[in-house]
Amino acid sequence: MRYLLLHDTLGARCKWRAPLLPGFTMGFSVHRSFETITRSDLRRLAMLARDDLHDFFRRYPRWRPYADRLELMCLCQGAARHYLEPGRIPESKRDGGVADFDVWAFFRHRERDRPFPPRRHGFQDFGPSKFGRNADDDPRFIGRRVDVLGRSISVRRGETIDGALQRYFTEGRSQSARRLAVRPAVVLWPNNRCGEVVWRGKA
Numbered sequence: 001m002r003y004l005l006l007h008d009t010l011g012a013r014c015k016w017r018a019p020l021l022p023g024f025t026m027g028f029s030v031h032r033s034f035e036t037i038t039r040s041d042l043r044r045l046a047m048l049a050r051d052d053l054h055d056f057f058r059r060y061p062r063w064r065p066y067a068d069r070l071e072l073m074c075l076c077q078g079a080a081r082h083y084l085e086p087g088r089i090p091e092s093k094r095d096g097g098v099a100d101f102d103v104w105a106f107f108r109h110r111e112r113d114r115p116f117p118p119r120r121h122g123f124q125d126f127g128p129s130k131f132g133r134n135a136d137d138d139p140r141f142i143g144r145r146v147d148v149l150g151r152s153i154s155v156r157r158g159e160t161i162d163g164a165l166q167r168y169f170t171e172g173r174s175q176s177a178r179r180l181a182v183r184p185a186v187v188l189w190p191n192n193r194c195g196e197v198v199w200r201g202k203a
Contacts, residue, residue, distance in 0.1 A: 032097035033131040033144065037083040039195050042075065044126070045146060046188035049073055049103040052122040052148040066116050066152065069108040071161040073189040074198060077102040080184040081201065099134055100145040101126065103188065104180065106165055109152035118176070122148035151176065162198050169199055 050073075057067045075083060079098045082088075090096030107116050124146040131144045155164040169181035185199035 031134045031136050032099050034082075034086075034097040035130045036086045037079065037098070041129075042083075042186070042188050042194050043191070045075060045101055045103055046073055046191070046194065048124040048126070048146050049105065049122075049148045049188065052124050052146075053105060053150070056120065056122060063117065065113070066107045066150075069110070069152070070105060070189075071108050071155075072106045072165060072187060072198070074104050074106070074165075074185040075101065075188055076104050076180050076185050077183050080186045083186055084184055084197065098131060098144065100137075100147060102147050102149070104185070105148065105150040106161070106168075107150060107152040108161075109154045116150050116152035118151065118174075120150060124148060165198055 053067070053070070057064045074080070078096070079101045082096065082098055088096060109115060125141050126143040126146055129143050133141055133143050134145065137145050151168075153164055153168045155161060159167075165185070168177055169185075172178040172181055181199070182202050184197060184201040187193045187196040187198055
């Protein structure tokens with residue numbers, strides 16, 4: 001079994017664990033981590049995202065009603081795909097592994113209430129870990145950047161939150177919904193559901 005040797009930004013050699021296929025030349029960004037994401041890593045992401053949202057609601061009282069409407073927090077986009085397919089061969093320099101962690105919080109929407117602010121974008125630092133850091137990120141990030149975003153979604157009478165989220169992805173009424181629908185969504189919170197796959201993605 002052969003392995004691909006990488007060099008980080010300091011010139012240190014590191015070994016990517018996924019085996020190379022004979023005769024296959026792999027190209028991808030050295031700013032991505034291909035370390036396996038564990039259940040423990042998911043729990044840390046949930047904690048960081050909860051802290052981020054707690055701080056947001058503390059600083060902006062008008063949005064506090066949403067603090068009691070949080071239904072799901074999910075790992076989405078490329079990191080979610082890597083969690084499910086850690087050995088997948090990258091197809092390009094912008095594919096595969098973890099560039100950053102995208103955590104999405106989904107809140108129950110109530111009629112006549114304004115939606116959760118779609119432009120709200122929080123940032124957290126995963127800290128020192130096996131995932132290293134992305135050299136493209138701001139120097140203030142010691143480890144991988146964690147992006148914390150949110151959406152309020154409608155939940156119909158008799159509909160489960162999973163069903164509502166799957167409908168949100170399937171209907172694709174917004175650009176963010178369409179983009180999220182392409183990749184999987186893995187539950188981070190509630191804690192007793194951590195690691196469950198609520199959406200498999202379209203690609």
